[in-house]
Amino acid sequence: MITVFATVTAKDGSESKVKEALLALVNPSRQESGCIEYHFYQGQDNPCEFVCFEEWESRSHLDQHMQTNHLRACLAKIEVWLGKPVSMIISDKISA
Numbered sequence: 001m002i003t004v005f006a007t008v009t010a011k012d013g014s015e016s017k018v019k020e021a022l023l024a025l026v027n028p029s030r031q032e033s034g035c036i037e038y039h040f041y042q043g044q045d046n047p048c049e050f051v052c053f054e055e056w057e058s059r060s061h062l063d064q065h066m067q068t069n070h071l072r073a074c075l076a077k078i079e080v081w082l083g084k085p086v087s088m089i090i091s092d093k094i095s096a
Contacts, residue, residue: 001061003035004054005089014081015048018055022050028070029054034061048083064091 010018024039029038036055043049056062065071075086 002056002059003064003091003093004052004056005091006052007087008050008052008078009083010048010050010078010081011060011083012048015042018048018050018078018081019059021074022052025070025074028068029042029065032065032068035065036059059090 008018008022019040019042026038026040029035034057034059035051039053040054041051041053043051054062054065056065
């Protein structure tokens with residue numbers, strides 16, 4: 001299993017646009033083969049910061065997700081609203 005933590009930081013004033021675009025990813029991503037979990041969180045102290053928590057059956061499932069039209073379209077759409085580039089930590093779970 002592969003776990004991903006992706007951080008998306010919106011520019012001040014753009015958080016609602018980014019939030020809407022990110023939420024549109026949830027259902028199609030959850031329908032993908034190999035998707036176990038797919039959730040977004042918004043910072044309480046910094047509402048411009050969003051974190052995506054994802055779990056995939058394998059790295060190949062994650063790689064397939066990264067090539068989907070819905071993800072690529074979302075990333076292209078939100079690019080102008082970002083305060084900094086999207087960062088990702090791709091992890092292996094080490095605790096129960």
